[in-house]
Amino acid sequence: MNATYDIVVLGAGPAGANAALTAAKAGASVALIDEGTQPGGQVWRPKSAAIVEAPVTPESRSGDALRKSVAGSGVTLMPGARLWQIERPETVWELQVLAGERNVPLRSKALVLATGAREYVQPVPGWTLPGVVGLAGATALFKQELMVSGTNTVVSGTGPLVFYVASEIRRLGGTVAAIVTPNSRRDWLGAFPAMLQRPDLLARGARWITDLMLAGVPVHWRHAVTSVTGSDRVTEVCFRKVGANWSPDGAEQMVKADSLCLGNGLIPAIETAQLAGVPVRHAPELGSWVPETNEDGSTPVPGLFVCGDGAGIRGVAAAEVHGKLTGNAAVSWVAGRNPKPDAKLVDVYRKSARFGLAMTALSIPRSGLQALTTSETVVCRCESLTQKAIRDEIASGAGSTNAVKSGLRCGMGPCGGKYCQTAVARMIAAIDGRADAEISPPTPRPPLRPVPVSALAGDFDYGDLPIPKPAPL
Amino acid sequence: MIRLVPDQSRQVVRSEKVEITFDGRPVQAYRGESVAAALLRAGHLRLRNAPVDGAPRGTFCCMGLCQECVVKIEGSVTESCRLAAENGLAVASIDCGPL
Numbered sequence: 001m002n003a004t005y006d007i008v009v010l011g012a013g014p015a016g017a018n019a020a021l022t023a024a025k026a027g028a029s030v031a032l033i034d035e036g037t038q039p040g041g042q043v044w045r046p047k048s049a050a051i052v053e054a055p056v057t058p059e060s061r062s063g064d065a066l067r068k069s070v071a072g073s074g075v076t077l078m079p080g081a082r083l084w085q086i087e088r089p090e091t092v093w094e095l096q097v098l099a100g101e102r103n104v105p106l107r108s109k110a111l112v113l114a115t116g117a118r119e120y121v122q123p124v125p126g127w128t129l130p131g132v133v134g135l136a137g138a139t140a141l142f143k144q145e146l147m148v149s150g151t152n153t154v155v156s157g158t159g160p161l162v163f164y165v166a167s168e169i170r171r172l173g174g175t176v177a178a179i180v181t182p183n184s185r186r187d188w189l190g191a192f193p194a195m196l197q198r199p200d201l202l203a204r205g206a207r208w209i210t211d212l213m214l215a216g217v218p219v220h221w222r223h224a225v226t227s228v229t230g231s232d233r234v235t236e237v238c239f240r241k242v243g244a245n246w247s248p249d250g251a252e253q254m255v256k257a258d259s260l261c262l263g264n265g266l267i268p269a270i271e272t273a274q275l276a277g278v279p280v281r282h283a284p285e286l287g288s289w290v291p292e293t294n295e296d297g298s299t300p301v302p303g304l305f306v307c308g309d310g311a312g313i314r315g316v317a318a319a320e321v322h323g324k325l326t327g328n329a330a331v332s333w334v335a336g337r338n339p340k341p342d343a344k345l346v347d348v349y350r351k352s353a354r355f356g357l358a359m360t361a362l363s364i365p366r367s368g369l370q371a372l373t374t375s376e377t378v379v380c381r382c383e384s385l386t387q388k389a390i391r392d393e394i395a396s397g398a399g400s401t402n403a404v405k406s407g408l409r410c411g412m413g414p415c416g417g418k419y420c421q422t423a424v425a426r427m428i429a430a431i432d433g434r435a436d437a438e439i440s441p442p443t444p445r446p447p448l449r450p451v452p453v454s455a456l457a458g459d460f461d462y463g464d465l466p467i468p469k470p471a472p473l
Numbered sequence: 474m475i476r477l478v479p480d481q482s483r484q485v486v487r488s489e490k491v492e493i494t495f496d497g498r499p500v501q502a503y504r505g506e507s508v509a510a511a512l513l514r515a516g517h518l519r520l521r522n523a524p525v526d527g528a529p530r531g532t533f534c535c536m537g538l539c540q541e542c543v544v545k546i547e548g549s550v551t552e553s554c555r556l557a558a559e560n561g562l563a564v565a566s567i568d569c570g571p572l
Contacts, residue, residue, distance in 0.1 A: 035537055035555075042536060049505025049557060053486035118538055130518035130531030137535035140554075144535075145510040146485045173482030211477035232529045233518045381533075381541065384525035414540035419533075450540065452549065 004092055005031045005076075006334045008108035010083050010272060013041020014316050015308020015323035016114025017066050019297070022327025023112075024074045028334060031106060032070065033078040033097055035449075039063075039070045041116055042136065043316045045143040054146050058204070078104075084447035086111070086276050093276075093303070096446075103455045110303045110330045113273050114323060115310040117266035117287065120422050122365055123373045126228030127262060128381055135161050135263025139168065148174035150259020154237040156180035156225040157263040159363025160205060165261050166217065167208035177257040179212065179219045180239045182246045182369065183362055194358030197351050198317065224248060225262060226372055234260055247368025265363030266313045267422055271444035273310065277301050282437035286312030287360055288422060289441050295349065296341055297326025298333070305330050313363075315356025321349040370426055379427075380420040382413020390424060394431045401425050401442040411442055414450055491560035502558035509535070509542045509554040512564070520544055520553060524569035543567060 009020040012034035020032040032039070038046040044063030047054060054060070070077055078099060085096035095106040119136040121127065133141070133149045135157045141147050148169050154177045155166040166176045195202045212219065222241055226248055229236045237257050241250025266287055270280055273291035278299045280289045290312045297305040307326035308319035325345055332339035373379065375388040385408055398404045401411070404424055411417025411424070425439040487503040494500060495517050502511030509532045512520065519529040520542050533541040535554055542553045545565040553564065 048507060048510075050488045050503035050510075051485065051506075052488055053484075055481045055484050118534070128523070128528060128530060130520070130529055133532060134534050134539075137533060140535040141510065141513075145506055146482075147510055147514065149513065167478050170476075171478050171481050172485075173480050207477050214475055214477065233531075378526070378528075381523070381530075381539065384523050384528065414543070415538060418538050449537075 004107040004109065005029050006108065007031075007110045007112060007330050008033065008093065008095060008106055009112040009114060010034075011041065011114035011116055011308070011310070012036065012039035012070070012077070012079075013043060013114060013116050013308060013319065014062075014066065015116075015310070015319040015326070016041070016112065017070055018320050018323030019112045019114060019305070019307055019327035019330065020075045021069055021073050022324045023331045026328070026331040028331050029076075030074070031076045031078060031108070033081040033083060033106070035080070035082050037079050039067050039077065039079075042140060043319075045140055047146065048144050051146055059143060082449040083272065084449050084451050086272065086446075088276075088303075098449065098451055098455055101452070101455055103451070109334050110305065111276065112297065112305040112307060112326055112330050113276070113291075113310055114306075114308045114319075114326075115269040115272050117309040117313055118269050118418055119263045120265050120267050120288075120365065121262055121419065122264050122369045123377045123379045123387070123423055124225055124227055124262075125374055125377050126230070126234075128378050129228055129230050129234050130232065131230065131234030131258055132228055132260045132262055135165055135261045136266065137263075138165050138261040142168045142172060146172060148172050148259075149261060150234070150257070151175060152177045152257050153259040153261060154178050154180060154225070154255060154257045155261045156237075156239070157261070158182055158265050158365060160359050161263060161363070163205060163208045163212070166212055170211065170215065176212070176215075176217045177237075178239075178255050179217060180223045180225050180237075181219070181221060182224045182242050182366070184222045187362055191358040191362055194354050197355040201355065220253075223250075223253075224369065224372060225260065226252060228260055234258055243368060245368035246366040247371040264365040264369060265360070266309065268310050268312055270310065270441070271416070271448055273299070273304075273306050274441070274444050275446065275448065276304050278304060278306065280440065282440075283312060284364060284436065285357060285361065286314070287364070295322075295325060295346060296329035296339055297322065298329050298339075303333060305333075313356065313360045314353040315359055317352035318349055318356045321345055321352060325349060367430075370423075370430060373423065379423050380408075380410040380413065382415050382420075383409050385410050385420075387427070390427060391431060394428050399428060399432055401428065401439065404428070405442050416444075416448070417442060491558060493558050493560075493562040493564055495564045496566050500564075504559065505557050507554050508544065508556045508558050508562070508564055509552075511558045512553065519566070521567040522569055527569070
C-alpha cells in the first residue's frame with residue numbers, strides 16, 4: 001500500500017485543482033486525480049495531442065494557466081485516473097483508482113470531491129440516433145479536438161449553453177441550421193440583474209447572440225425539439241412551440257440537419273459523495289440532488305469535502321473560489337484546527353454564485369418538458385428500455401428509482417444510470433403524484449466507472465492458476 | 474457580411490496524418506486525436522448496435538460517461554472518445570444485435 005496523503009482531491013477542474021493548489025501551498029501533501037489527460041475539467045478541457053496550434057479562447061487561456069500552476073506546484077498529479085471505489089474502514093480513506101490499465105490503491109486523511117456535473121437530456125424519439133450529441137458533450141469536442149459534430153447542426157436546449165455551442169460551431173467552421181430553446185426572451189430579461197454581476201460574461205453572451213442574428217441563424221425561442229428522424233443517422237429534426245411549463249403545444253416544424261446538439265441543463269455528479277456517505281437533499285435551484293455541503297466545502301462526514309458544481313451548479317467562477325475555500329478547510333481539518341474562512345474570498349464566492357445560479361435557473365427543465373418523452377421513446381439507453389416499459393413498472397408498484405432499477409435493470413447498464421435516472425425519478429413523481437423531493441436518486445454502487453477485470457486480476461497467465469490434482473477414483 | 478465571431482477553423486494546425494482501420498476499412502486520423510473524433514470526421518457515425526433493439530448508436534456524451542461510443546480494440550471494449558489514434562490501430566464496431 002502506498003503512503004498516506006494528507007488530502008486526495010478527485011477532479012482537476014477549476015474547483016478541484018484550486019482546492020489542491022491551496023492545500024499544497026499550505027504545506028499539505030496532496031494528490032490530484034482526474035480522468036482527463038491534464039487538469040482543466042470539462043469547462044477548461046485541454047486540447048488533444050493532435051492540436052499543434054489553435055486560436056486562444058477564454059477557456060483555453062484559463063485552462064492553460066491552471067495547468068501551469070498545477071505543474072509548478074507540489075501537488076502530485078495523477079491524470080488518466082478513475083476512482084471507482086471509496087471506503088473508510090477506520091480513520092483513513094481508502095480509494096481504488098484505475099490508472100491506465102492498472103488498479104492503484106490510494107490512502108488519504110481527508111478527501112475532497114470535485115466531481116463536477118453531467119448533463120440532463122430529456123429523452124425524445126430518435127435521441128439515440130448517431131449524430132445526436134449532448135449540448136455539453138459538443139463543447140468537449142470543440143475544446144479537445146477543435147471539431148464540430150456535423151456539417152449542418154441544430155442546437156437545442158436550455159440556458160446559455162445553446163448560444164455558446166451555436167457560436168462555437170460558427171467559430172470552428174460549421175453551420176448552425178437552427179437554434180431551438182424552450183427559454184423565452186423574457187426569461188433572459190429576468191436574469192439580467194444577476195448577470196450584471198459579471199459584465200464581462202454578459203458582453204460575451206451578447207456578442208454570440210448578435211453574431212448569430214447577423215448571420216441569419218433562425219432562433220426559435222419557446223420551442224423544443226420533439227423528435228429526431230433518420231435510419232442510421234440524423235437527417236431531420238422536428239420541433240414545436242412550448243407553453244409556460246414547456247410542454248409542447250404548437251404545430252410541428254421540421255428542419256433538415258445531419259447533427260443535433262441537445263441538452264437541458266447540468267446535474268451535479270453526486271455518486272461519489274453518496275458512496276462516501278454524504279447525505280443528499282433535493283435542491284432544484286442547484287440543478288437537482290446535491291450533497292449537504294457548506295460554503296467551505298465541509299460536509300456532515302468528517303474529513304470529506306465537496307466543492308464546485310458537484311455541490312450544486314453555480315458555474316465556473318464560483319467553482320474556482322469554492323475550491324480555494326475548500327482547500328483551506330481541508331488543510332485545517334487535517335491539522336485539527338478550526339478553519340478560518342477568508343472573508344474576501346467568501347464575498348467573491350457569493351457574487352460569482354449569484355451569476356451562476358441565474359444561469360442554472362434558466363437551464364433547469366420545467367415539468368412540461370417531460371411530455372416530450374413519448375411511450376416508445378428509449379429512456380434507458382444502455383438497456384434500450386422505453387418509457388412505456390418504465391411506466392408499466394412504476395404502475396405495478398415500483399415507487400423508487402431503486403425499485404425500477406432492480407425490476408428492469410434500468411440504470412444497471414454500462415453508464416451506471418447517469419443518463420436515465422433523473423428522467424426515471426421525474427417519471428415516478430409524475431405518475432405517483434409525489435414531489436420530486438420524495439424520489440431520491442438510486443443508491444450508487446461501485447464500480448463508479450467501468451473497470452476491466454484484467455486491472456484487478458494482476459499479472460498472471462491462465463497456466464499459472466493452481467489446479468489441484470483430481471481426487472483418485 | 475459582418476461576423477462578430479470569425480471562422481477560425483483554418484487557424485487550427487493539426488498533427489501528422491496516420492491511418493487507423495474501422496471494421497477493416499482505412500480511416501485517416503490525426504495522431505493523438507480521439508478515435509471517436511477521427512471516426513466522426515470520416516462519416517462513421519454508427520459505432521455499434523445497441524443490445525435489445527439492435528438500434529445504431531454513436532458518440533453521445535463525448536466525455537467518457539455514457540459508454541455509447543465503445544468499440545473493440547484488440548478484443549477489449551474501450552471508449553473511443555478516450556482513446557488516442559495511432560498509426561495502424563485496428564478498431565472494430567460492436568454489434569450486440571437484437572435479443
